[in-house]
Amino acid sequence: MTASPTRIAIIGAGASGVMTALQLVHQRTTGNAETRHNLAVHLLDRQPRPGAGVAYSSGLDCHILNMRTRSMSLYEHDPGHFTRWLREQPEAAQITGHLEEHYPPRHIYGRYLRHCLGEAVREAAQHHITVDFQQCDVTDVVSEGDSLRLTADQPLPRFDHAVLCLGDLPATAYRQFATHPRYAPTPWDPGFYPSIGPADAVGVLGTSLTAVDTLLALQAAGHSGPVYAFARTRGLPKVQPRTLRPHSLKHLTPEHLNHLTRHGPLDLADTAALFRRELDDALGDDGWPSPAQNPRSDAAADLAHDIRQAEGDGAHWYEVLDATSPLAPDIWQRMSYRAKAEFLHHYSSLWATYRHPMPLVNAHLVAQHLSSGQLRVLTGITGVTAASDGTFDIRRTAPGGDVTHRVDRLINTTGTATDPWLIDSPLLTTLLHRGILTTHPLGGIDVHPHTLRTRDRNGDLHPRIHFLGPLTNGVHFYTNSIETNLTNATHLANSLTSGSP
Numbered sequence: 001m002t003a004s005p006t007r008i009a010i011i012g013a014g015a016s017g018v019m020t021a022l023q024l025v026h027q028r029t030t031g032n033a034e035t036r037h038n039l040a041v042h043l044l045d046r047q048p049r050p051g052a053g054v055a056y057s058s059g060l061d062c063h064i065l066n067m068r069t070r071s072m073s074l075y076e077h078d079p080g081h082f083t084r085w086l087r088e089q090p091e092a093a094q095i096t097g098h099l100e101e102h103y104p105p106r107h108i109y110g111r112y113l114r115h116c117l118g119e120a121v122r123e124a125a126q127h128h129i130t131v132d133f134q135q136c137d138v139t140d141v142v143s144e145g146d147s148l149r150l151t152a153d154q155p156l157p158r159f160d161h162a163v164l165c166l167g168d169l170p171a172t173a174y175r176q177f178a179t180h181p182r183y184a185p186t187p188w189d190p191g192f193y194p195s196i197g198p199a200d201a202v203g204v205l206g207t208s209l210t211a212v213d214t215l216l217a218l219q220a221a222g223h224s225g226p227v228y229a230f231a232r233t234r235g236l237p238k239v240q241p242r243t244l245r246p247h248s249l250k251h252l253t254p255e256h257l258n259h260l261t262r263h264g265p266l267d268l269a270d271t272a273a274l275f276r277r278e279l280d281d282a283l284g285d286d287g288w289p290s291p292a293q294n295p296r297s298d299a300a301a302d303l304a305h306d307i308r309q310a311e312g313d314g315a316h317w318y319e320v321l322d323a324t325s326p327l328a329p330d331i332w333q334r335m336s337y338r339a340k341a342e343f344l345h346h347y348s349s350l351w352a353t354y355r356h357p358m359p360l361v362n363a364h365l366v367a368q369h370l371s372s373g374q375l376r377v378l379t380g381i382t383g384v385t386a387a388s389d390g391t392f393d394i395r396r397t398a399p400g401g402d403v404t405h406r407v408d409r410l411i412n413t414t415g416t417a418t419d420p421w422l423i424d425s426p427l428l429t430t431l432l433h434r435g436i437l438t439t440h441p442l443g444g445i446d447v448h449p450h451t452l453r454t455r456d457r458n459g460d461l462h463p464r465i466h467f468l469g470p471l472t473n474g475v476h477f478y479t480n481s482i483e484t485n486l487t488n489a490t491h492l493a494n495s496l497t498s499g500s501p
């Protein structure tokens, strides 16, 4: 008699959900004989197709990956996989230069995710594993005896485990404008752009990579009016170097970290000193553009400087940061709570401008918009009000005193809210209210760092519910890349298939 399969529901079929399914199949099909059979994986998403999520659903060619092709493989053991797949795609013929250094449109990456899922489904079938996709909106997960009951807008079977991959949920800032016809709560609604007049003044709330994507979407829609990008303190993202050479870490090594943490966790000064030494060693005294030593307030001049540096032949700071990527989760786990809190409070915004720099090709486009005067990047935002004629007034403090800018349209690019209680997700809110999920004091949802089992309000790990993706930022710190979410999906699948606590 065949035992009934272990049923796993993956709620959310964006990149994290797909990577979890891939890892479950991979670990089952390559695992030992006892764990090979009887697995049923159900990917559930309110969107009609898997692999799109927020990041890979834009259909615009100008919305490119912010990482090079070579670092976007879905298989840790085969880093060239995405590059080889891309070479076979019709779009490859149009790509000049080295394919592995290219930043393809993100919708192509969504197609890659679906391709890999399709391969996994076929592979799984040969091992008596099923992987299904079902379009539905899940609103509750209830533990009943030995199983989980999910509430959705259509019937679902009972599950043994649920993995919540809810992803980048909409920002909650400025929700007072939610129903305003000239306001877009996110920049990812393609229906909003045709409603913008070509000469309208557009206000963009935020100056991150998402703000850059918004500028490009406006350009693609034929908009030629002024664009104001507003932030409190943060300027534009930095710029990635034209070529990314490998850097071997000398100071930020596991051995040094072990040595430093032999008597206790890392404090912020220790951590900063390690980074500093690594950067000084790689770049020499002049190479590190310390923002504290060299403050500038002119976005165009800043960007021109960053572009020159990105196009130069010398070593680049991003090479060092990129090399630290695999170690970043370990460094975060070794820092004291106080160091983490201090870092998030004082430096996370600055860190983001360096850790998420824009590809050089986008930097040139932004520079053109700045030099033509079409784009202005303005810091010191203090508030936004809707005027009676349907426009918006944005107030900010400037060196000469307070100023107000009037815009015809407003687009929110401030990204995911970090306080889960404020996120507009019935599923999340219900589970938080019942204490099944709890927030992490440093942001997001509290989970075990390795198994990704959720913690309830009493601090106990749930035996059947896991959480993966951007909202585990307080525990994992860096949760906004394929690389980190893939590592976490691997740990999670390992814990699920091995049954480790």
Ligand SMILES: Cc1cc2nc3c(=O)[nH]c(=O)nc-3n(C[C@H](O)[C@H](O)[C@H](O)COP(=O)(O)OP(=O)(O)OC[C@H]3O[C@@H](n4cnc5c(N)ncnc54)[C@H](O)[C@@H]3O)c2cc1C
Pocket: 011, 012, 013, 014, 015, 016, 017, 044, 045, 046, 047, 052, 053, 054, 055, 056, 064, 065, 066, 067, 136, 137, 138, 139, 165, 166, 167, 168, 169, 210, 425, 427, 468, 469, 470, 479, 480, 481, 482, 483, 485
């Ligand atoms: C614009 C953007 C560009 C990025 N570019 C890159 C890049 O170039 N390189 C890189 O490494 N990383 C990039 N990232 C970061 C990273 O790849 C993403 O954060 C990652 O894709 C997150 O995937 P996810 O599946 O966790 O979330 P999401 O992509 O947000 O997917 C979550 C899914 O869950 C579904 N969902 C949520 N709630 C429910 C529910 N209750 N019921 C049913 N379905 C539900 C949603 O419909 C959605 O499809 C980017 C992120 C963004 C936002």
